[in-house]
Amino acid sequence: MAAVLLPILVLIVCAALLSVGMFVVAQLLGPRRVTKVKQMPYESGMDPAHDARRRFDFRFHAVAVAFLVFDVELLFLYPWAVANAVVNRDQQGLARVADAVAVPMWSPGLVFAEMLVFVGLLSVGYVYAWRRGVFRWR
Amino acid sequence: MFVDLSTIGLVWPEFILILIAAWIYVGGTLAPGRTTWNVLAWSTYLVVFLVMLKNERALWHDVAAGLVAINGPLIVDYLGQVSRYGCLLLGLLITMIASRAGAERLATEVSGTIMMLVAGLMLVCRANELVFLFVALELISVPTYVLLFLGRADRASGEATVKYFFLSLIASAMLLYGMSTLYGVADGTTVISGTAEVPGIRGALDRLPAGHTSLFLIGWVMVVCGLGFKIAAVPFHFYAPDVYEGTTNINAGLLAVAPKVAGILALIRLVLAVVPADAAWGWPLMWVLAMLTMTWGNVCALWQQNLRRLMAFSSVAHAGYMLIGFTVALVAPAAGGVGATLLYLTVYALAGLGVFAALAYLSDERHEVDGVAELAGLARSHPWVAGALAFCLFSLAGIPPLAGFWGKLALFTGAVRVVLAGDGGVSSWLLVLAVTGVLNAVIAAAYYLRVIGVMYFTAPVTRVAAPGGMGAMLGTLACTLLVLVLSVWPGLAFRMADAADPLLRQARPAVVAAWRMEASAAFAHDGDLAGRWQKGGD
Numbered sequence: 001m002a003a004v005l006l007p008i009l010v011l012i013v014c015a016a017l018l019s020v021g022m023f024v025v026a027q028l029l030g031p032r033r034v035t036k037v038k039q040m041p042y043e044s045g046m047d048p049a050h051d052a053r054r055r056f057d058f059r060f061h062a063v064a065v066a067f068l069v070f071d072v073e074l075l076f077l078y079p080w081a082v083a084n085a086v087v088n089r090d091q092q093g094l095a096r097v098a099d100a101v102a103v104p105m106w107s108p109g110l111v112f113a114e115m116l117v118f119v120g121l122l123s124v125g126y127v128y129a130w131r132r133g134v135f136r137w138r
Numbered sequence: 139m140f141v142d143l144s145t146i147g148l149v150w151p152e153f154i155l156i157l158i159a160a161w162i163y164v165g166g167t168l169a170p171g172r173t174t175w176n177v178l179a180w181s182t183y184l185v186v187f188l189v190m191l192k193n194e195r196a197l198w199h200d201v202a203a204g205l206v207a208i209n210g211p212l213i214v215d216y217l218g219q220v221s222r223y224g225c226l227l228l229g230l231l232i233t234m235i236a237s238r239a240g241a242e243r244l245a246t247e248v249s250g251t252i253m254m255l256v257a258g259l260m261l262v263c264r265a266n267e268l269v270f271l272f273v274a275l276e277l278i279s280v281p282t283y284v285l286l287f288l289g290r291a292d293r294a295s296g297e298a299t300v301k302y303f304f305l306s307l308i309a310s311a312m313l314l315y316g317m318s319t320l321y322g323v324a325d326g327t328t329v330i331s332g333t334a335e336v337p338g339i340r341g342a343l344d345r346l347p348a349g350h351t352s353l354f355l356i357g358w359v360m361v362v363c364g365l366g367f368k369i370a371a372v373p374f375h376f377y378a379p380d381v382y383e384g385t386t387n388i389n390a391g392l393l394a395v396a397p398k399v400a401g402i403l404a405l406i407r408l409v410l411a412v413v414p415a416d417a418a419w420g421w422p423l424m425w426v427l428a429m430l431t432m433t434w435g436n437v438c439a440l441w442q443q444n445l446r447r448l449m450a451f452s453s454v455a456h457a458g459y460m461l462i463g464f465t466v467a468l469v470a471p472a473a474g475g476v477g478a479t480l481l482y483l484t485v486y487a488l489a490g491l492g493v494f495a496a497l498a499y500l501s502d503e504r505h506e507v508d509g510v511a512e513l514a515g516l517a518r519s520h521p522w523v524a525g526a527l528a529f530c531l532f533s534l535a536g537i538p539p540l541a542g543f544w545g546k547l548a549l550f551t552g553a554v555r556v557v558l559a560g561d562g563g564v565s566s567w568l569l570v571l572a573v574t575g576v577l578n579a580v581i582a583a584a585y586y587l588r589v590i591g592v593m594y595f596t597a598p599v600t601r602v603a604a605p606g607g608m609g610a611m612l613g614t615l616a617c618t619l620l621v622l623v624l625s626v627w628p629g630l631a632f633r634m635a636d637a638a639d640p641l642l643r644q645a646r647p648a649v650v651a652a653w654r655m656e657a658s659a660a661f662a663h664d665g666d667l668a669g670r671w672q673k674g675g676d
Contacts, residue, residue: 110146121156121160124160127164128167131168
């Protein structure tokens with residue numbers, strides 16, 4: 001049990017040391033110039049408290065949508081990769097299940113092809129957005 | 139639920155449509171031009187239609203014999219088969235009507251998005267699994283939002299788009315909530331109609347101890363609410379008048395047809411399929427919905443001056459008539475209520491689309507025909523358009539011997555048949571429903587005839603131009619011709635609708651449900667039945 005948990009413990013200790021260490025080192029070594037903008041919660045210059053009906057550049061929206069496309073793509077790719085690995089490892093077990101419910105075994109090739117179709121359709125969306133000038137910052 | 143290559147073999151037309159739609163999107167950015175891509179879209183529908191007809195000859199033969207196959211998330215039966223071809227035809231008509239829709243720069247978006255929507259419709263036709271059905275319905279909703287947005291760039295159009303978007307989201311959420319409840323009650327089954335080996339929701343419910351139905355009832359009602367939005371049944375109709383009024387004539391035509399077809403098919407596939415045989419709570423709900431929907435829709439349509447608002451309330455009323463069929467089906471499954479609804483849906487879709495196609499022919503992006511008064515004197519300035527419009531309106535009103543009359547006849551005789559065969563309580567309620575339906579048809583005639591009267595017996599106020607283009611004119615003609623064919627030759631449509639009724643099919647003795655169909659079945663030209671269909675129990 002301890003052998004299993006030891007790497008996790010090491011990871012926790014390393015993560016804690018790294019994050020605390022960065023603060024400490026920044027405090028010790030970093031230059032400090034206190035200005036009005038630097039005291040704001042977001043240093044990007046955006047006023048954190050303002051009227052909700054403020055106008056907002058539409059370009060941010062288009063970029064956000066394009067980002068979301070790839071975000072969702074990754075979100076699908078991870079569980080697919082993990083599940084596909086399980087399928088490849090446990091062929092016999094799945095074949096037994098398939099036998100029990102009297103259906104044919106799915107083929108790993110089909111699962112792979114499905115993901116290719118998904119990625120392909122997303123790529124089409126990417127090309128479309130590109131051609132329509134979503135990524136052009138005008 | 140397992141998916142293999144045979145499932146892909148069954149949905150290849152939908153795959154092709156989605157691929158071509160993606161190609162139209164991207165191709166439109168590379169080589170802009172409205173006509174080229176419209177022609178590609180039209181020929182896609184035609185070629186897919188013809189190739190399907192050629193390849194699925196064996197499948198047609200099998201499903202016409204009453205065979206049903208369940209393959210992964212799909213159910214292959216006569217209803218699915220007939221309605222898929224109908225959806226392709228609908229796609230062709232809508233693309234024709236919308237051949238001048240939207241801005242020139244975004245023209246390909248319109249035809250590509252319509253093609254996505256048609257793929258969604260075709261998937262709904264055969265959906266037999268909760269997630270699959272929901273995703274297919276979303277494949278109709280999302281393109282609809284895009285099309286509403288592409289319609290016109292002004293305040294009213296934007297308001298209509300946002301209204302439809304948010305209300306449709308709420309409806310989808312309700313539908314999803316109902317589906318998840320069904321999933322939970324049915325012991326984690328997502329297959330809707332199953333076989334003996336792999337039970338569907340209904341089969342799983344039958345094995346539950348008594349007293350578990352209350353939760354099932356909640357899920358069922360939520361599903362009815364979610365789908366009620368799609369067919370614009372009262373009290374889920376309130377978006378329809380505003381959205382129709384705000385958007386273009388083409389989009390209003392799309393809204394009047396596509397979600398309604400999807401909603402009715404989903405009601406048949408899901409709501410009717412999961413009701414236990416001895417349930418006494420199903421039909422009163424449908425009864426109330428039908429009464430409210432047809433009466434409210436027709437009465438409100440009486441004093442509308444805006445054409446699209448009038449047609450919106452009329453589409454609400456037609457949803458009410460179709461709910462009569464569902465009420466009948468829930469009282470007596472073998473009375474043919476679903477078949478009558480399918481016939482009515484076909485007739486309504488063609489005539490409704492014809493009306494909006496004619497209005498689209500009279501409009502362009504600079505000026506949409508809005509008011510009833512704008513049609514004054516149309517019979518003199520554009521006699522053909524006025525004739526087609528009047529013909530479709532007469533059919534919607536149900537004037538014999540037009541197609542709309544045959545649809546209403548089928549619905550009302552279904553109810554009356556149950557009344558004549560039935561016992562006391564239920565049958566008197568159905569008699570009230572049938573009588574209300576007939577009275578409503580009279581009310582409806584008033585406002586349809588008002589429009590026709592304005593066209594034929596009023597002097598023109600403004601000169602009506604007809605800038606809608608060749609596509610809209612062809613669409614108008616095609617819809618009118620199809621309504622005409624259904625009017626003079628309704629027998630085939632009656633027979634097909636009856637054969638497509640899944641409840642009638644279950645009532646027939648020789649039912650074979652097969653769990654799996656060989657991959658070759660969709661492509662085979664002939665061959666013996668038993669070899670390709672592995673028989674299972676029902």
